Every structure is written in C-alpha cells, then in structure tokens.
Amino acid sequence: GNPGKRHRFREEHLWVDSPSYHRDGLFFAMETAPPAHLIRPHASLAVEKGGTPHAHLALLQWHVDTVRVGLAIAWEVQLPFNCPMDHVFLLQNFERANIEFREHSFLSNPRTPEDVRSNSTLIEVKNAWSGHSVKDGVVTLKERLSDVELREALQPYHASKVLIIRKGIEKLFRGFEQNALTDQFNNKMRDLTHSWCCRRNGTVDHPMAKLPYLSP
Secondary structure (H helix, E strand, O other): OHHHHHHHHHHOOOOOOOHHHHHOOOEEEEOOOOOHHHOOHHHHHOOOOOOOOHHHHHHHHHHHHHHHHHHHHHHHOOOOEEOOOOOOEOHHHHHHOOOOEEOOOHHHOOOOOHHHHOOEEEEEEEOOOOOOEEEOOEEEEEOOEEHHHHHHHHHHHOOOOEEEEEEOHHHOEEEOOOHHHHHHHHHHHOOOEOEOOOEEOOOEEOOOOEOOOOOO
16 A cells, blocks of 8 residues: 555655654664574475465564564654564554654665764663673663563663664563553554465465464
8 A cells, every 4th residue: 555655665765754754753773683593495485386385474473573572662662663664564554553663774864864873872682690781882681671671771871862772672572561551552563464465376365374463
C-alpha cells in the first residue's frame, strides 16, 4: 500500500518530508547481527518447489523478535526507532497503532541535521555482572533489564538525540515489571507482521505462512 511505497522512497532519500521529521524528537537505532547458524542461504536454496523454506523463516523470525525488543525499549523510553523495514511488517498498522519510526537510511539522509546525527550515544549489551560502565565513549549495559531498570540505566543519556544499540539488543530487555504494561504493550504490537507471501499452487497458504509476533 501507500505507506510501504512512501517508506521505500524515504529509504532512498527521495521523499521530501518537513524539516520537523528530521529534527524533532529523540531517535533509537539498532545495529544487529543474526547468529551464524541462521545465515545459511544454501539451506533455503535447497528447498524444492512448493516446499517451506524453514531456514529462511527462522532467520526472519529472529529479525521479527529483535525488532519487537527494540520496539519495547523505544516504547518504554518514549522514542521512535530506526530499523530497516521489509515485507515482513505492515507499515500501515504501525501508523494505526501510532508507532513512530524512521527508515534505516534516516541518519545518512542529508536532510537530517548534523546536530541530530552527531548527538548520539553508542550502547553495547554484555553479560556485565559488575554493572553498567562507560569506556571509550561506549556505554555497556547488563543483559535482561526490566523496563524500570532500563529507564534508570538510560537516564544519564537523556540529552542524546540518538541512542544506538549496536550489539546484543536481543539480550537486553527482560520485560515489564507490571502485568498491565505488558498487556498494554502486547495489544499495541498486534497485527504488525505480514503473512508470508508464498503459497502452494498460488492459492493455499503454507503451514508456516504467518510469522507470529512472539513475546520477548
């Protein structure tokens, strides 16, 4: 639909938004790296015609789960997020749920002011039993933080326009401490993923055609 087409133009820096789109607000970016065992193109290429590419769907599910964690973090600290979009996600449903997001090329767009792009904090997630730390300009956070712990850990960096988590985001968020917030978030996250486009004989859905949006 139109939201997807508009997003593709934005990714290529061809859509002209108002200056406020590039300046207003705070921004959250993720640099992710799927586990090596999921990056197996030969496994998908070996699937016979009409078969289900389980390896491909497992990799997509990893991306879906990772984006969901990113959305939980952005929702908790009230930030939009910057993450690549593809046909796994329904952009019109993001808009209906009032979830603000930016295209993956947002920070490289010349229309985004330099004072936004340069005002960033780099974050890595590690199994740091000694607590949070800062070294060489990189913030290290412990794994499996609750929403309250995460908000407290990020408080010193509230002046940054961009928070960039470049390692370990899938291990960062444990969940919300209050069940009511968990339900509120899960309700907001419903219907954000697309059905897998491939069908048997062009008419019958594959058993794994729907990519579920699982809880972290």
